[in-house]
Amino acid sequence: MDFTDDQLQRYSRHIILPEVGGKGQAKIAHAKVIIIGAGGLGCPVGYYLTAAGVGTLALIDNDTVEMSNLQRQIAHNVHTIGMPKVESAQKTFTALNPDVRIVPLRVRLSKDNILDLIKDYDIVVDGSDNFPTRYLVNDACVMAGKPLVSGAILRFEGQVTTIIPGKGHCYRCLFEEPPPPGLVPSCQEAGVLGVLPGVIGGLQATEVLKLILGKGEPLKGELLIYNALNTTFRKVRVPKNPFCPVCGDNPTITELADYNEGYCTLS
């Protein structure tokens, strides 16, 4: 790949890393990543992947920007309140790095559209804020064989895991079914420290770049749990479950389903 002078300057701190170099930067420039959610997690993941020079970055989100988002969703600002989040984030990311092709997808993800939406991308990032989407994305990635970098945050705690279908666990190996709606914290109970998605999103973006470069050890077969109050990182081993209903030896879930009943989702 021939770099322009601007690109040599922009990516110089990547190129001089032995693990990246010009060849690695070219891999990044040819990569296609799709991010589910342009909220707390999607903003920092997209921001850093844009800075890194990922070739194509698709953003899926059906919401518009609200004042209550700005405490943590760093791609949005007071001037984009009311705008679709994917367009607000596109403006921010393009201003950072016009090399990156941003694909804003203002759609609600469902069992009917997800496989078509992810099929052209190399890696899927889950930054969604609800269990129905989380399970839908997991099942679709397992069925489509797409690597999935999953993140979740609540209050002062966050989790990250990397799912490589066929080579490790999936989300259902960890938690077979979505929790019943009554057990999920209601909108009044849930809160999140504004910087937490920055930490977890930064880890997700790192996982994505490692997968693109083929360097290091992806967080597969493991769940990383960060506790902001105690400042602890804990890794929990998550073996692949041979009886997993979606990625096990005899899967019982062979079609996608939507699980939308009874959940309150926070925007």
Place this chain on the structure above:
Amino acid sequence: MERIVADKKIDIRGLVCPYTFVKAKLAIEALEIGQVLEILLDYEEASRSIPKSMEDHGQKVLRVEKVNDTDWLLVIRKEKD
């Protein structure tokens, strides 16, 4: 001393760190293992840092020579992808 014929020559006079190394590294990457790169530069610090970084990355530094008042010539053989 044996005459070494370079497979590629780059002139990075006028560039400073880290762009001296960025250019040198990209040029090395584009070579095949065993091929030789010749670098002409005028940024003194890079005459020390490029050979060191190249060695760290597993390449072989064959020659570091001050060729006139302002310029250095480095000759590096690619040993590692």
